[in-house]
Amino acid sequence: MTDEEQLSALMDGEGDADPAFVERLMQDDALRQRWQEQHVVSDLLRGHAPVPFDLRRFQAALVAEPVVMVRRRPVPHPRPFSASRWWGGLSAVAACAAVVLVSSLVLPRHGGGVFDGASGEQANVASTESRSNPDRPASGRGSSSADGVREVPPGASVHEYLLAHEPVSGSFLSRGESVFVQPVNATDPRQSAR
């Protein structure tokens, strides 16, 4: 837009005024003069009689006034996309997720072992024994103590040790349900009796 068009648009509130033009308008005496004239003519064309107003007198009075400075609250701008910040955030989320996953797998087991009462542990031992070796009597390979842990005879294998301590183990993997399986005799006792 030319200066003429910009001046017209600005005074009539039409179209986008270039901020650079507004800046020039304030600095350029010739443009300011045109701004004044255009307003006077606009008023007259609308049928308004001229009203006396000494602009120079006002300018002199304004010079004597202290400058008004209004501190504006900064407007937060959206920060541009940053790949490093994005990856940093993602890794933090992944770390948190990993901690939650491990906690959900491990902590409930520990919690059961710690807070279960003696009777509960006893029941747990019994059920484990029945699953491990349904045909074996509870006292077949060592007797159970009062706290549910069977006494392991000297010279027993690691497998038997783990099985014996299964009730107080918090780890799923060390319970021996799948790993430490008590071997059983598959031979039918009735057939062997014949």
Next chain:
Amino acid sequence: MSDLETDQTLVERAQSGDKRAFELLVVRYQSRLSRLLSRLVRDPAELEDVTQEAFIRAYRALGSFRGESAFYTWLYRIGMNTAKNHLAASGRRIPSTSQRVQDEDAESSDDARTPRDLGTPESLLLSREVADTVNRAMETLPDELRSAIQLRELEGLSYEEIATLMDCPIGTVRSRIFRAREAIAGRLRPLLDLGGNRRW
């Protein structure tokens, strides 16, 4: 950019310490505010003093202007208070409630722009002479300039509407309106001392 946005741009510049931006606002609203205040202050010399004082008060209070209302609405209130204080200080009667209501209505209506003679023979003569000069200047304008300025100032159409009616680009409308005003201003300069020690 609307009128409000133009004002807001200038107000923000003035609030940033640029007094020239405020001067542009004064030029923009001086005539309108003076006409409004002439309802309270009849004497032309007093009216000019009150108008000047109102603008100075507005500048001092510029820090409190948050843009929640239009600049002219805010200026109007300052102007009315200044005029009432002036009348009270000089022991004169402030217009009645009904008159005040009419004045406040006038703030947002076209009635605030009603031509108002200031009562002196000199001002009446000048007004008539100015009106004749404007009419003659309009008659001598090329058709496209005259049509554009008439549609804008007399019919109140937007630039876009004028461009549609005149079947031309909006940039051409801006240019024609500017040139029409410029031509009329050229005729008025000797009369109103535009460009010199201007009092108008």
